[in-house]
Amino acid sequence: MAKKAVPAKSVGKKAVPAKAAAKKAVPGKSAVKKAAPVKKIAVGSPAGETATALVRRARRINRELAEVYPYAHPELDFDNPFQLLVATVLSAQTTDLRVNQTTPALFAKYPTPEDLAAANPEEVEEILRPCGFFRAKTRSVIGLSKALTEDFGGEVPGRLEDLVKLPGVGRKTAFVVLGNAYGRPGITVDTHFQRLVRRWQWTDETDPDKIEAAVGALFPKSDWTDLSHHVIWHGRRICHARKPACGACPIAPLCPAYGEGETDPEKARKLLKYEKGGFPGQRLRPPQAYLDAGGKPAPPLGAA
Incomplete structure (x- = not known):
């Protein structure tokens, strides 16, 4: 025997099966939205190239x-990953030349993360004054030095997810360090x-x-x-x-x-x-x- 067709319910100008309409809304329950899938960046030119x-x-x-x-090559002067990390943070809103003129005095006085972590902020501010935004940059370099000392044994981590947790360090700074201090592409x-x-x-x-x-x-x-x-x-x-x-x-x-x-x-x-x-x-x-x-x-x- 042939099965009976399920009557359709009209919704606006479209018709949907009754079973589907019944599933569409459940009284007393709010709809739960599914998370949108992560969008991938497609390869394509704004000019319309293939x-x-x-x-x-x-x-x-x-x-x-x-x-x-x-x-x-990177135009910041550095001898080790710690110096490159600090110099890159200092390079925001100023020139690499200005940073290179400033960091020798900073690293001479505070050669390690432990030294900079224990530094007097006012003394660091005075050294960093030529770089601009010296108070904010002082907080960042002292903060990241404390984090390196307390969380990473005084060593600059070689993973992106660790670097971006440090104060003043974003993806741009992290990739400078990974690419030029550790040879990891970025x-x-x-x-x-x-x-x-x-x-x-x-x-x-x-x-x-x-x-x-x-x-x-x-x-x-x-x-x-x-x-x-x-x-x-x-x-x-x-x-x-x-x-x-x-x-x-x-x-x-x-x-x-x-x-x-x-x-x-x-x-x-x-x-x-x-x-x-x-x-x-x-x-x-x-x-x-x-x-x-x-x-x-x-x-x-x-x-x-």
Whole structure:
């Protein structure tokens, strides 16, 4: 015998089976929402490139920057993980040069976490005054030194989850330490990195953690630390926030934002930071080599 069809109940313009409608709401019980699944950052370009094209262009840019900055490295002076950790915390809202001028006196007086943990805050403040926000930074470096002493035996931990628990230490600082003191890959999303990857249309994310995930998906993990150095060095020397030196940029042919800055080669070259005080590890071609006969960006280094 054929089974009878279950009558449907009308809900608005749609019809749903009676059994389904009965399950939809239970009198006296409030609905429990399930947690939304964690969103993964998909590989895709704001400019509409295919995922494959974006990966190829991003990796090509990194290869070109590796030729321009073969010796790119963290520009903070340090002799051990503790010094790098403290110097990175101090570098917020100031220059690496200023930090490098300040830390020798700090580490001479307080060479270990135990020493800095027991320091007189007023004396530390006086040393850190040139770095700006010296009171907050004093609290952070003394606080992280106490945490290292009490929780990690005076050693800087080599795990992300431990580092971010320290006062004044976020993911950016943690990845600087992991990548450069312990050789563990990480992406350092500082202001230069954020600006350039958005300018290059690798991502349109604005949250640092989402930028980290989006860019990390474009590269093998083993490239992350060197990639961070290449991008940051380029942002400090050529691809400036207000006036990028487009006409002297070695990756101009690969950059969707070419033309936002100065495109005349001679004028652009005057904007390069290395002109004003040293540019270790930089390899640049003559200004005219960046444009072809028609005044457009010439092929990048190594192009066929």
